[in-house]
Amino acid sequence: MDTTAWIVTLIGLAAMAWVVWYFWLSEPKGSLPANQPESSAMKTQETFQIEGMSCQHCVHAVTNALKKLPGIEVQSVEIGRATVAYDPAQISRDQLKAAIEAEGYTVTS
Numbered sequence: 001m002d003t004t005a006w007i008v009t010l011i012g013l014a015a016m017a018w019v020v021w022y023f024w025l026s027e028p029k030g031s032l033p034a035n036q037p038e039s040s041a042m043k044t045q046e047t048f049q050i051e052g053m054s055c056q057h058c059v060h061a062v063t064n065a066l067k068k069l070p071g072i073e074v075q076s077v078e079i080g081r082a083t084v085a086y087d088p089a090q091i092s093r094d095q096l097k098a099a100i101e102a103e104g105y106t107v108t109s
């Protein structure tokens with residue numbers, strides 16, 4: 001009875017030690033391929049085709065309008081187009097479109 005209890009305890013300790021060792025060892029491996037850990041919540045990527053943009057002023061206006069919104073990562077803005085990643089739990093495509101149109105441009109798709 002005592003011997004069995006010792007064996008069980010030792011196996012339990014060995015198992016716990018192995019789990020700790022395993023996670024310590026695997027942690028750096030697991031973080032290597034994750035290039036964008038912060039943007040994992042930004043699941044939805046959307047490109048808006050925008051009419052009415054003609055110069056860098058327009059690019060800045062659209063960029064700033066989008067950056068003010070919550071749950072959004074502005075990926076690229078150029079004349080006629082804006083690409084963003086956003087968290088649909090925080091903001092909708094319609095709200096993004098409305099923010100661009102509030103600056104005086106037209107979202108065509």
Ligand SMILES: [Cu+2]
Pocket residue numbers: 053054055056057058059
């Ligand atoms: Cu302009």
